[in-house]
Amino acid sequence: MIFASFVHRPRGLRFETQIKDEDIILLLRRHPITQISWVFISIALVLTPLLLVPLILELGVLPSFIAFNLIVYTLIIWYLSTFGYAFMRFLLWFYDVDLVTNQRLVDIEFPSLLSKEETATRITQIEDITFRRTGFVRTTFNFGDVFIQTAGAKPNIDFEDVPEPASVVRKILEVWEKNEPSKAHAFLEKHKDELE
């Protein structure tokens, strides 16, 4: 459950800019399938020395000045950095979250090491919500992008590669309906077919 990418009313979760009486309704992360590339790279990095070192020793192509302890030391560095790479990629996925609260939509991103971007908008600022789920992989694994257009100069919010985008839109609509019933109803009437 801790590694889930679609969590309804997550327990024990708080975020830095959370305001008083703000409850988190939905926690979203990118669909796990979008992380497959770095998982495969990490597995390949783990397996490479296991295949390569015996082969090099068998063929005897290693220069004579390379001592055994240097090989061991290099392997230690190799596996440490493989762990570091996998851990960094995991953290960038795990902490890159989109939140739907009873008052706001919050998008917390960590695009790279030592950088953070947080975009938030009040539910009452919502003008339009659309979602996109195109392509074989996205349709098969049921994930896509949810775009939330906001009023005026407020930044638009994009929830990228989130699982079950139609359910996400419905959840946002539920909150929107509680905050601004007339606007939400008008939107629902307009997009009834798409959300069914």
Added chain:
Amino acid sequence: MNSNNNLLGFFTGVAAADLAKIMTVTVEFMYIFFAFALWRQLSLMTQSIKLGASPFFNLIGVIHLALVIGVFILGFIIL
């Protein structure tokens, strides 16, 4: 002319084995910066989003950094 000879002497004076060791330890030294950045990033992340698993991830970050520094020191002992 004399300085050119000194330079050549410097490079030929370093054995290939020593060069390999210096390069390996240098790579490990540079990796310390990455491990430190990862640990700082982790602090930033756990500060932004407080989850039950955050202390555990923080601990992994600290252990990773300590291991990297330990391996760097180990390089001077075993190489």
